[in-house]
Each structure stands twice: as structure tokens, then as C-alpha cells.
Amino acid sequence: MKTLKILSSVLFLGLLSVSLxxxxxxxxxxxxxxxxxxxxVPEGTPALCRPEPCQGEGEATASSELLQKTLDIMDRYNIVKGFLSGVDLETVDQWKKAAPDRFIASPFIFKPGTPDSLQLKKDIAAGRFGGIGEIGAQLNGIAPNDLVLEPYFAMAEGFDVPLLIHTEGIGPYLPSFRSAAGSPLMLEDVLVRHPKLRIFVENTGYPYLDEMIAMMYQYPQLYGDISTITWVIPRTAFYDYLRALVRAGLGKRIMFGSDQMVWPEKIGEGIEAIEEADFLTEEQKRDILYNNAARFLKMKTNQ
Ligand SMILES: [Zn+2]
Structure with a gap:
């Protein structure tokens, strides 16, 4: 009897969480x-934050638990698709295998040349990967117009798969990182050479607002995400940036991303930061959280 009671309350709680x-x-x-x-990153490491002095909220999840925690949060928020990259390609394979319909698997490119572009071509053709990037070459001080990245842009355009690049003013504290190499103006050569490339820029180039608006006005194939800035920087700074992009008329080209790394709880925080933005209409929120990405990914549905 007692077991039945426990079972039914577990079931009730389960149903409640699904409906909520x-x-x-x-x-x-x-x-x-x-x-x-x-x-x-050791388990328990506080989340990233900017600018110093600051205290990041949340503790890093152990790598053995990261996939399950991420999937649980995706269930809770009804995240139906995730553009997923990682440096260790076997781990990317494992995540994709765990939820094949949910993840678009893609290699993280930290050092140009790894993975080798010929191998990558084979992997995309075989369906192992459905995108390229995040290209994190800026973490090594390499600007997007550096010709070492050209094979990746050509390949993404040729296969018509999405490409994510870290081109912005902020990034991890690495000795080789250069803010100047993240100016969105440095994307111009790439956009001219590849008019059909489906490319999106991390954090829509934060905080290079004017440069990013210029590039997005001039090059319709360029999209941006709002990811880490939903939780790394002060909420006021995030809202100022998002409001300015939307007021500039770019609300149809901005897509939500969590950049959760080892802090999966940030997925929910990022979503809520958008839902709580009182300067956005319900339609604008839906565009950012779903519709714009569905169009960019050439998915059929629009909700
Ligand atoms: Zn990232």
C-alpha cells in the first residue's frame, strides 16, 4: 500500500513537471x-562571469553526469534541437547517439587544421556531422579572415550546413586570445567570398554592436546567437545589447543558444532571461527561442 502511495505521488509529480x-x-x-x-574543469568550479571582480553562480557538473543533466534540462524546457560541438569528437558521437534527433553534431575547431579538412569532408558526407564549429580560432588569436580557415568556410557553403564562429570582443582568459581579432568587420572578406554560407556569430559579436549591425545589414546570410551573454555578463548589459539589435530591426536573425559548457543549469537561466525581457513582444521571444533558428536550419515547422 505504502509502495503504491509512493508510486502514485512520484507519478503525479512526474506529470506535474511535464505539464509545467x-x-x-x-x-x-x-x-x-x-x-x-x-x-x-574540476567539478564544482564556479560558472564564468564578467567583468571582474565578479562571482559566477553555479558549480560545474562532473563530466560523467553532464550528458544526462543536459538532456533532463532539455526535456524540462522542451528543447527540441541543439547545435552541439566539442573538441573530443568521440564524445560528440556519444551525445548524438544518446539523442539522435535532438543534436546537430559538429566539431569544435580550436586549432585550424584539427580536424583535418579532408577527414571532415568525409565525416560530413557520411552524416557524422551536420555543421561546422564552433570555430574558436580567435582563442588562438586568429581572425576570421585568416586564410587558414578558408577550407572550413568553403566546406560549409558547399555542403550547405550551418557554421558557428566565435567572433566577438570577449572570450576565455587565454594568453593567445585577442579581442581585436574578434571584430565582426573581419568577417567581411569571408561573407563576400561565400554569399551562400549559413554562418552565425557567437553572442552576435558582443560588444561590437555597430560593426555587427553593419555586417548584418549588408550580408543577409549572417545570423547571430545570444548565448553566453545571457548569463556571463550583467543582465543590464545583456538587455542593452539585445534591445539595440532588436530596435535596429534584426529580431528575425537572432537565435537563442545557451553555451552551457559544464554548467547545464545555465540553459534554463538563458531561456528565462529572454522570457523576462519586458521590451520584447511574445512574437519576438518566440522568434529568438525558436522561429529564427528553424528558418536558419531549414526546418519545416514554424511555431
Ligand atoms: Zn561556445
Whole structure:
């Protein structure tokens, strides 16, 4: 009897959470997910934050639990698709295998040349990967117009798959990182050479607002995500940036991404930051959380 009672309350709680957080939530697409960080981060490490001095909220999840926690949160928020990259390609394979319909698998490119472009071509043709990037070459001080990246742009355009690049003013504290190499103006050569490339820029180039508006006005194939800035920087700074992009008329080209890395709880925080933005209409929120990405990914549905 007691077991029955426990069972029924577990069932009730389960149903409650689905109706509160699952089925009744409209679908969301997360355009910026990772299988972890390029380097090992000890369990419990506080989340990133900017600018110093600051205290990041949340503790890093152990890598053995990261996939399951991420999937649980995707269920809770009804995230139906995630653009997923990682440096360790076997881990990317494992995540994709765990939820084949949910993840668009893609290699994280930290050092140009790895993975080798010939091998990558084969992997895309074989269906192992459905995108390229995040290209994180800026973390090594390499600007997007550096010709070492050209094979990746040509390949993404040729296969008509989405490509994510870290081109912005901020990034991890690495000795080789250069803010100047993240100016969106440096994308111009790439956009001219590849008019059909489906490319999106992390954090829509934060905080290079004017440069990013110029590039997006001039090059219709360019999209941006709002990812880490939903939780790394002060909420006021995030809202100022998002409001300015939307007021500039770019609300149809901005897509949500969590950039959760080893802090999966940030997925929900990022979604809520958008839902709580009182300067956005319900339609604009749905565009950012789903519709724009669905169009960019050439998915059929629009909700
Ligand atoms: Zn990222």
C-alpha cells in the first residue's frame, strides 16, 4: 500500500513537471551547446562571469553526469534541437547517439587544421556531422579572415550546413586570445567570398554592436546567437545589447543558444532571461527561442 502511495505521488509529480515545464512549453532550439570545455574543469568550479571582480553562480557538473543533466534540462524546457560541438569528437558521437534527433553534431575547431579538412569532408558526407564549429580560432588569436580557415568556410557553403564562429570582443582568459581579432568587420572578406554560407556569430559579436549591425545589414546570410551573454555578463548589459539589435530591426536573425559548457543549469537561466525581457513582444521571444533558428536550419515547422 505504502509502495503504491509512493508510486502514485512520484507519478503525479512526474506529470506535474511535464505539464509545467514540458509539454505545455512551446518548442525551443538551442543553437550553442557543448559536450564540455576544451580543457578539464574540476567539478564544482564556479560558472564564468564578467567583468571582474565578479562571482559566477553555479558549480560545474562532473563530466560523467553532464550528458544526462543536459538532456533532463532539455526535456524540462522542451528543447527540441541543439547545435552541439566539442573538441573530443568521440564524445560528440556519444551525445548524438544518446539523442539522435535532438543534436546537430559538429566539431569544435580550436586549432585550424584539427580536424583535418579532408577527414571532415568525409565525416560530413557520411552524416557524422551536420555543421561546422564552433570555430574558436580567435582563442588562438586568429581572425576570421585568416586564410587558414578558408577550407572550413568553403566546406560549409558547399555542403550547405550551418557554421558557428566565435567572433566577438570577449572570450576565455587565454594568453593567445585577442579581442581585436574578434571584430565582426573581419568577417567581411569571408561573407563576400561565400554569399551562400549559413554562418552565425557567437553572442552576435558582443560588444561590437555597430560593426555587427553593419555586417548584418549588408550580408543577409549572417545570423547571430545570444548565448553566453545571457548569463556571463550583467543582465543590464545583456538587455542593452539585445534591445539595440532588436530596435535596429534584426529580431528575425537572432537565435537563442545557451553555451552551457559544464554548467547545464545555465540553459534554463538563458531561456528565462529572454522570457523576462519586458521590451520584447511574445512574437519576438518566440522568434529568438525558436522561429529564427528553424528558418536558419531549414526546418519545416514554424511555431
Ligand atoms: Zn561556445
Amino acid at each position: 515545464f514540458g509539454q505545455e512549453r512551446p518548442p525551443i532550439i538551442d543553437m550553442h551547446m557543448h559536450t564540455g570545455m576544451p580543457h578539464h
